[in-house]
Amino acid sequence: MKKTTFVTAISFAFLMLGCAQKTVDTVDVNDGVIEGEVIDNGVIGVIDDGTIYGDDYTGSTYNRSGEYENVDLYGRNNNINGGGGYTYNRDYGDSSSSANGGIRNIYFNVNQYTITSDKLSVINSNARALNSAVRSGSRVKIEGHCDASGTDEYNYALGLRRAKSAKDAIVSRGVNPATITMVSMGESSPECTTGYSSDCYAKNRRVEFKVIR
């Protein structure tokens, strides 16, 4: 009797092991897997020598039949960087001065392009200075800027709306709108480059007024 019970218990134990519940682990998509050696080699002006077969070693003891498929995307004589044919080095913008007659930047809140009431005194004094510059034949360029959070296409649009708000504000104070150009620099030209804190970002959400002679 005891022997039978013992054998049954052992069989039962084996059955339980054999029928263990399957668990399926789902694979989390996680970051942090860095594979291989990465080089951003900053190669400038890669010259294509136009040949497919390089100086392969001689005395080959094996036979390779068949053509090599050229897997350069643009064919044998691709012109990427050939002769630097399409690099352009003109600097953007006209000669301008930002240290002109006390004209100051206007700063904005996160995601906003409304000029807050505490900035109106700056608008007033800027408008006076810009009016006098315009009367002496200058033009005005308003640049809108953003902090680095968010994506650049949206940021360029946000910067432009900030420039528009500033334009509307000085036009309502008498500056001739036909003398004003607006442009957005997005996050390309931060005033604060020393970090990523909210204070640093706050300095980059701005509009600059430039007098162009």
Add this chain to the structure above:
Amino acid sequence: MRFILFFLLTFNLFAVDAVLTIEKDVDSKTSLSLIEDINTAGSSDKHQKMFSLIINDIKMSGHFNVDATARRGSFEDVMIAPELHDREYILKYSYSRSATKLDVKLIRVGDNSIVFQKGYGVNSSQRYPFLAHNAVVDINRALGYEDISWMKRHIIFSKYTSSRKSEIWVADYTLLFSSVIIRGGLNLFPKWANGSQSAFYYTSYNTLVPTLYRVGMGTGSRKKITSSEGMIVCSDVSADGSKLLLTMAPNAQTDIYEYSVSSGKKERLTTFGGIDVNGKYLGDESRIAFVSNRLGRANIYTKSIGSSSISKAAHYGNDNSSCDAFDQYILYSVKEGGSTNIYLGSAYSSYVRPLTSNGVNHLPRFSNDGKVVLYIKKNGGKNTIGYMNLATKENALYPMISGKIQSIDW
């Protein structure tokens, strides 16, 4: 007693698998080992990199369990070493001393047959990554797996190098090959002009007014397309290359326009008085997804071209400033708390799924077949390009040495 015995013996007949999920785990992937041709191994400074790269590409395909041991042997010899008899396939490769040619031979161990063999060449040794990418794409296809041609395409990106200066670069997906193609001033928002990547559009800020140009990769020729005060961006190109979705801003009013490449005609698609940007074609290209702040903060919307009705497309997050679309699916970045994460959603249902969980991740992009997601991970001043294979869940990160990515396409 007999009843008790009977009960114990039959107990497990009532156990039921409530959920049966089939996952492609490590054990079911095809096992593969590499052998480098002993006659050419180590004969150029790129040999070690080529080995690492082939391993990397095979892993990224998601279909193989590759053994990372470096082995050398005869390229021609048909014998397979005993320790490799339990592998399903051997990949023999020979990388030339000139570093511009790669020969591959895929051998099925079971019957010692050559399943695939081919030779690849590049014009310049700088382009060696494309040897490996093309070989792995073809090997994958030869074994009947889902196409992974995304791996051999170029990525194009603009990166800020200093204040008011940005350059446009092309690279392979790992950045092991990278080359600047436009520099000087501010050059932004590059976008491939067609599926064959033979030309691209970009925005130049180096003229009085922001201008959109098209550049031919083979000839290097540059052609002005159009310009707009304030800003101009080519955010999408139709599948046949005949139409562009542009963001333009006459009088600082940013809206999305559809532009016909052949006629130059533009049709304004959005009329909201705030910000509408980042238009992307959906499905048969009769609808677009785009970013707008029409409800106060940046979010993702869809509309039919020719209709004024707009639907909200992102069902998660309320600060979503960039999007991409493929067929009915959208990718968007959500700023939430201290992090920004990428979400995958549907333009036509409430389906949504997070693809990242921490850090600052933005600029999500579908591959041209919609199977792989590229994104940019920002860590302080450092940028990393990340990839996630939606089907196989393989993922990888490739850090940039310098520069901050402004915009990217692939």
